[in-house]
Amino acid sequence: xxxxxxxxxxxxxxxxxxxxxxxxxxxxxxxxxxxxxxxxxxxxxxxxxxxxxxxxxxxxxxxxxxxxxxxxxxxxxxxxx
Numbered sequence: 001x002x003x004x005x006x007x008x009x010x011x012x013x014x015x016x017x018x019x020x021x022x023x024x025x026x027x028x029x030x031x032x033x034x035x036x037x038x039x040x041x042x043x044x045x046x047x048x049x050x051x052x053x054x055x056x057x058x059x060x061x062x063x064x065x066x067x068x069x070x071x072x073x074x075x076x077x078x079x080x081x
Contacts, residue, residue: 020049022057029057033065 020028028045031037045054 020045020053022053025049025053025057026061029054029061033058033061 025045028037028041028049031041
């Protein structure tokens, strides 16, 4: 039992020391945008994440979706002629 408690404490220290990187923040932004963000990842983001990374990730994701939609509409309009 004590060994399990020690393992939990060690993993907590490792997790606390780890910051959320750019790829993780982008993945979290995508997951949150589509409504499939897990509770575990959301808690990790709020505890260890950097707000600037999530703002930049969100803005980037918004532009990617916007320009993708514009591209699809243009392709459909060209095909309709």
